[in-house]
Amino acid sequence: MLLARARAIHLERDVAVAVVRGIAQILAVGSVLLLLLRGPRWTGVFLLVGMTIAAATTSARRARGVPGAFRVSLTSIGLGAGSVIALMAWAGVIDTAITALVPIGSMIVANAMNTNSLALNRFRSDVESHVGLIETALALGAGAKETVSPYVHAACEASLIPAIDSLRSLGIVWIPGLMTGMLLSGSEPIYAAIYQFVMIALIFSASGLTALASTLLIRTYAFSPAEQLTLRRGPSAAG
Known part of the structure; x- marks a missing residue:
């Protein structure tokens, strides 16, 4: 500091x-x-829903000035993290016991939140830097989606860089905490490594879905029904 x-x-x-x-x-x-810990399994679902709402709130605050930031964040994180957690719990990859579901689910939600924040901020920054270009294109008859399409793609790609780098450097640059904990508790190294890779893959999948949903949704919120640009430099309500 x-x-x-x-x-x-x-x-x-x-x-x-x-x-x-x-x-x-x-x-x-x-x-x-x-x-x-001794409660019914469904209480874990309520905890994860609460975490998702908190994650959306945090992400929306980070994306001040982005129209509909909270709604976009809640939908994107809920879709990305929620669908992966639900699918993997149904498939038996994630134990539905609170002691397993909540910690693993929280990691997925947290990474989806980070991805969403990066996507919103990159999109906002790019659009604010090219307001004149976008409005000129609109005045010449270009569609709203066409004018911001390059910034949507750039935001999606940039938001996934940390997740891709984490997956690429797994086991070489860093050993994740879940694997470390399993090794310290006496689990077989191969089993711990495979399980950790599965968790990282789940996190990456959730991040990818979140990035896609976030950038597609914010493209809609960036314009009024009359296709006028509403995302401009300067603070505004994020809700």
């Missing part, structure tokens, strides 16, 4: 709030899980 401040990079408030919130939230989640 001292180095950041010396370079006039003002992150003190964001970092302080993130640290305090992170500690408070993880303690709260631990307490809730402790109370729910």
Whole structure:
């Protein structure tokens, strides 16, 4: 933080709030899980729904100025993470016990949230930087979808870079925490490695679906029904 401040990079408030919130939230989640460990399996679903709403709220706040940011975030994260979790739970890949479903599901939701935030911010940045070009194209008769199509593709690709890099460097650059925990608990290394790869693949799948949904939805919200550009430089409501 001292180095950041010396370079006039003002992150003190964001970092302080993130640290305090992170500690408070993880303690709260631990307490809730402790109370729910012996509860029925369906309570895990409610926890994941709550996490998805919280993730959408966080992502929307990060994407201030993007019209309909919360609705886009909730739909995209819910579709991306929710469909993957539901499908894998139905297939038996993820245990539906709270002790397994919630921790694994939360990892998928969190990564979907990060992907969504990156997609929205990249799209906003690109559109704000090319407002004149977009409005000129609209004035010349181009369709709204056509004018922002390059920025949609760029946002989708950029938002998936972290997920692709994580998958590409798995086992070489980093050993994920889930595999480490399984090894420390005495699991066979091969089993732990395979299970970890499956989890990373699930996270990547959820991130991909989230990125696609997010960029397609925000393309609609960026224009009025009359195909006028509503996404402009400057803060506005994110809801």
